[in-house]
Each structure stands twice: as structure tokens, then as C-alpha cells.
Amino acid sequence: MDKGRVAAFTDAVVAIVLTIMVLEFKTPEEPTFAALASEWSYFVAYLISFLFIGVAWYNHHYMFALTKRVTKSLYWVNNLWILVMAMLPVSTAWAGRFIMDVQPELFYFIIFTCWTLVYAALSYTVMRVNRKRHPEVARKIRCMPAYRVHVSVWFWLVWVIVLGLIFVWPPISLLFTLADLSMMAIRTSDDSDKLF
Amino acid sequence: MDKGRVAAFTDAVVAIVLTIMVLEFKTPEEPTFAALASEWSYFVAYLISFLFIGVAWYNHHYMFALTKRVTKSLYWVNNLWILVMAMLPVSTAWAGRFIMDVQPELFYFIIFTCWTLVYAALSYTVMRVNRKRHPEVARKIRCMPAYRVHVSVWFWLVWVIVLGLIFVWPPISLLFTLADLSMMAIRTSDDSDKLF
């Protein structure tokens, strides 16, 4: 398939997801900062989801820059990835509005977990479609920190602990996401920085 | 016309359609999964419409990868295709909200039927504009499973039966769409998988 067109379609969806999250900021009914400040918790959730998209896009860009083929299976796993991204406005709005409640924070945590799983599946699919003829591409994808962390035992051990802690102090869900995303933003493959 | 620009414009519309369907998920007013669960029927309709867009895009991509010309008539039939796609948020929202009612499900069924007709018209137009100088392109489009099914007698026989059953059990409309889309997602032209 046409790699450029699949990437452009993905980008369009991601850009719209990022921007419709802004619609959730309701224009304050009164001309006071107090009215504006009532949205602080959504703003926190929005910033984390913004970082989410930035990190997700960066890694997607790297994978699509490397892959030599876009097969039907890669297309559909990419669509699954888009589907999870499209859930972000819902989970962000809910978790941002009820930042101290267990269930909305758990929901955000579940969506984030789905994303890490689908992201690992996407990485795996890119490896698989390139393995035969372009083993060096498959190797590079396998070495991506974002991939290696999410298939490690340590990550899932921390994950279980955080899952339990959400029932004690719900916002840990957003903090964990923030920490994981920051780690992914900082630790990237060395050659992800060069011009493709 | 500039094939890339027409395809990019189409993609932008499709990406926005996919994403504004998310706006229909109302942020639950209460921090409970019970409040979230009340949206399950829309979620079902959303997933089917998401698959709809994935399948439609895949076939559109194949046709535009093959065609050697984008004429004025192809441009306008493509616009008609865009118009029907743009109706998807309306039909999905209504059919998802009233999943056990005849008229909303019938409406979804009508929009889907319009899409299959416009899709067949688009395929036919691509064939026609390439027939003379690129008969191999016309031949490939004619062999697309998505095209052959929708111009077959069998499809329309099943269609008539389903149309009748909607009055008995409305959700059959969504099930039929799901079945037809799954079939289109699985059975594709062999060379649709290669890099264009």
C-alpha cells in the first residue's frame, strides 16, 4: 500500500483527536479567572493526553519511516491503533472532570493499557512484515525503547501495583501515564533523530 | 487532475468523519461505569461504522493507486462518495441510540445501501476512464471482490430478505452491515497488499 497515504490518514485522525479535546474546554460563563480555574483538572488531563499524542506520533513516525512494506495486516493493526487513539477524547474528558474518582481514572488507565498493547502489536507487525527481506528494519524496531519497555516484566509488575493503588488514590492513574510517557519521550532510538 | 490532491482531500474528509463520530460519546455526568455503560449501543454502532470507514478507505486507496486518470466525472462521483460518507455520523448516532427501533435501523440500512451503490458507480467510473488506454487497470477494478459482490444477484437477494427482517428484528441492519464489511475486509484483490 501507499505508505505516505496511510501515514497521512493516520496523522489527520491524530491531529483531529488532539484538537477536538480542546472542545471540552467550555467557555466560562463569567468573565472571571475563578470561572476559568474550575477547569484546572481537565487542563491537567489535557496536557497529559497532549504528551500522549506527541509520544505516540513520534514512535509511529519512526516505525513508518523504517518499514519497507505496508501490508493489509499492518493496515488493520494501524486502524486498531487509530481506534484506541480515537477513544482518548472520551477518557480524557471523563478522567479530567472526575480526577478524584476511581472509575473514571480506571477507565483512563484501561485506555492507556489498551494503547500500550496495540502499540506493541503494531511494532510486532512492522517487524514481521519486514523480517524476511529487511531484517535490519525488524531489528531496529525490536530495539525501540518504547517497545522494549512495554514487553518487559518490570513494566507489568509496576502496572499491577498502580492498578491496585488507583483504588486508594485515583490520580495515580494520570501520574503513571505521565511517567511512562516522559520515559518514552526521553529514551528513543538514536537514529530516530535523523532526517528520513 | 492531481491524483494526490484529490486523494488527500478525500482522506481529510474521511478522517474527520471518523473522528467527529467520537463527539457523539457524551462524557458521563457521573463517575460510574454504570453511567458509561449506558452508551454501549452507540459504541456498537460506532465500531461497525469504524470498520465501514476502514474497508471503504482500503478499497478507495486501491482504486486511486491504480487509476491513471482523474477526470471531472470521476471527481464528481468521488464527491458523491464523500457525501454519503459524510452522512455516516448522522446514521450511526441515530441507529446507535435507538438500536431496537425500526426506523433508525432502516435509515442506517438505507445509507449503507446508498454507499454500496455509489461505490459501484465509483468503481465503474474508474473502469470507464481507464478502459481505452489502460485496459489492464479497468480489468483489475472489475475483478475487485468488493465490486463483484455488490453487482451480483445474490447480494441483492440477501439484501431484500434483510430489508424485510428489519421490520421484525431491527438490529439485523447492523449485523448485515457487519457481515458485508467483514467479507470485504477479508476478500481483497491479491495485489492490493503490495506497495504502490
Place this chain on the structure above:
Amino acid sequence: MDKGRVAAFTDAVVAIVLTIMVLEFKTPEEPTFAALASEWSYFVAYLISFLFIGVAWYNHHYMFALTKRVTKSLYWVNNLWILVMAMLPVSTAWAGRFIMDVQPELFYFIIFTCWTLVYAALSYTVMRVNRKRHPEVARKIRCMPAYRVHVSVWFWLVWVIVLGLIFVWPPISLLFTLADLSMMAIRTSDDSDKLF
């Protein structure tokens, strides 16, 4: 400037304008076609505005395919064109909702008139920036039927008559737009059909 990037930015705005007009369709509160049918007048206005965008895009595509330069002045006239296009959802929603009222129909008429003026200005700017080194491009733009009609005396004579008739029978505003757009859709430059 980078012609492709300016065109892509323009396309993105036009695609979003086209799609957010769909948001104006409110999901019927009841599962009956009667509830859906109450939106018929907006649907009529929507279809005309959809045709509007199709015609506008076609002519924009032709002009940008031909122009050899995108100067700062062309960029800003193009932005003015985008600004008028962005008013379309407002005028369509209002004129579609109050199809028998003078003032909303007059508003639609005014926005359409602004568009024809800005469109003529855009055509003129493309001519001017190409006149010196690429006179054949300037000549082609001047020969575009869409340009020639809107700078003709006959068009503006009809325009004045329609303006008066709106006060008698408001929907003439939409009918006039439909007629003008249909004419522009049918009469196009011969070479607008070839692959650029």
C-alpha cells in the same frame, strides 16, 4: 512559497468546513422518520453548500495546478478565500433553518456574493503573479468560465434582480446559488480535466 503546502492547508480547512456542517444535523430525539424529516430544509441547504465546496475546490485546484508562483499577496488573498469558506457553516445553518425568512436567505446570498468577489480577486492575483514570465498561465486563468461569468455585466444584472426577489420569495437565494454553481460545475476549461 511551497505550493503543495499552501494547497494542502487550504484543503484541510475546506474538508473540515464540509464535515462540520454535518454536526448541524441534530440526532432526532425520537426513533421516527417524522422526527428526521423536520431537518429537510437544512438538508437542502447542506446539499447546495456541498456542491458549493465541490465547485470551489475544483476551480481552486485548477488555479493552483497552473500557477508557477505562490507569492505573499497570493497567500493572503487565498486566506481571504479560506475566511469566506469558513463562514459557510454559519450561513448554511441559518439559511437552512429559516428557509422562508428574508434575512437568513439574504445572509446566505451575501456570503455567496462575497465568495464570488474573493474568487475573482484570487483569479486576478494568480494572473498578476504569472503575467510577466508565464503569460500563457495568466491567459488560461482569464479564460476560466468561472472567472468570466463573475466579471460579466449579465451576471450582476441577474444578481440585482435576484436580490430584489429575495424580499418577495426568500428561497430564490438558494435557487440562484444552485443555478450559478451548476453552471460552474458544467462549464469548465477543457484542460482542467487532464492529469497535472
Place this chain on the structure above:
Amino acid sequence: MDKGRVAAFTDAVVAIVLTIMVLEFKTPEEPTFAALASEWSYFVAYLISFLFIGVAWYNHHYMFALTKRVTKSLYWVNNLWILVMAMLPVSTAWAGRFIMDVQPELFYFIIFTCWTLVYAALSYTVMRVNRKRHPEVARKIRCMPAYRVHVSVWFWLVWVIVLGLIFVWPPISLLFTLADLSMMAIRTSDDSDKLF
């Protein structure tokens, strides 16, 4: 990184920001120009924000046309720029609705100030990543009027005065933005006008 894809992603967000600001125009409930006219103050704010986007895009286009590298740090500063742009619909809606109130106008002023700072940071980053191997690019960016004004002492002197005046006559915030943007629209690098 792939310069084209980063630019296209940025453009998509900017185009959506521009267009969702239109959603803030509520369709008048009555068919009278009086009802429409009640939105005049938002319309003023919308026009200024539209100019904002036009100017911001023009300068972004110039920087990305020149830069020879898109590094990870440039990607993240660009994301910060996108984040500030995404705040525009909120600040425009609020400042447009309460045009004579101190706090909404101050908010618009703060967002605009953030933008000038992030813009300067973006310019600086483009310089830094090109300095070594492409000093002529770094030099060109440093000479951009939009950059030089915002790092000058004069600009910040006027800025302090305007900040004080907002408490006396709030709309000065929008007027200052308009003046600054007009200056940036008129004074541009000479070679920003040529085809890249």
C-alpha cells in the same frame, strides 16, 4: 525526522483550530439580523485570531522551508507551539464574548504572549540545529523580522505598557495583538516570497 510529515501534522492541527473557532458562532435562534448582530464582538475576536493563524503559518512555513534538519528537540518545541495554538479557540471565545472585561482580555493577552515566547524558542531551535552545518540557514532565521521584533527591548517595553492599559480599557489587548500581527504580516524576509 521526515520534515514533510511534521509540517503536514502541524498544518492539520492549525487548520482544525481555525475551523473549530467557527463552531463558536451559534446559529441565531431568530431569523433577524439583530439576532446575528449580537455576535459582533466574537466576530471581531475571530478575525484577529484568523489573522493570527495566517501570520503564524506564514512564518512556520518559512522556517520549515529553510531548516535542513528536524531533530527531536525541534519536534518537541514545535509541539509546544502546537499546544499554544490549540489554546486559541478557548481564548478567542472568551475574549470575544466578554470584550469589555479585564480578565478575559488579559487571558487572550497571556496566550498571545506565550505564543510569541514559544515562537522565539522555535526560531532559536531551528537556528541551533542548523548552526553547525548550515550557518546560512541559521543566519536567515535570525534575520526574520518576526523573530527580531519579539526579542527586542522595545517590544517588551510596549508590552508592559499595554499590560497596564488592559486594566483601564480591556480591548487594548486585541488591538495590540492586531497591530503586532499586522506588522508581522507586512514585514517579512525578502526571500519568504519565492517558491521553495
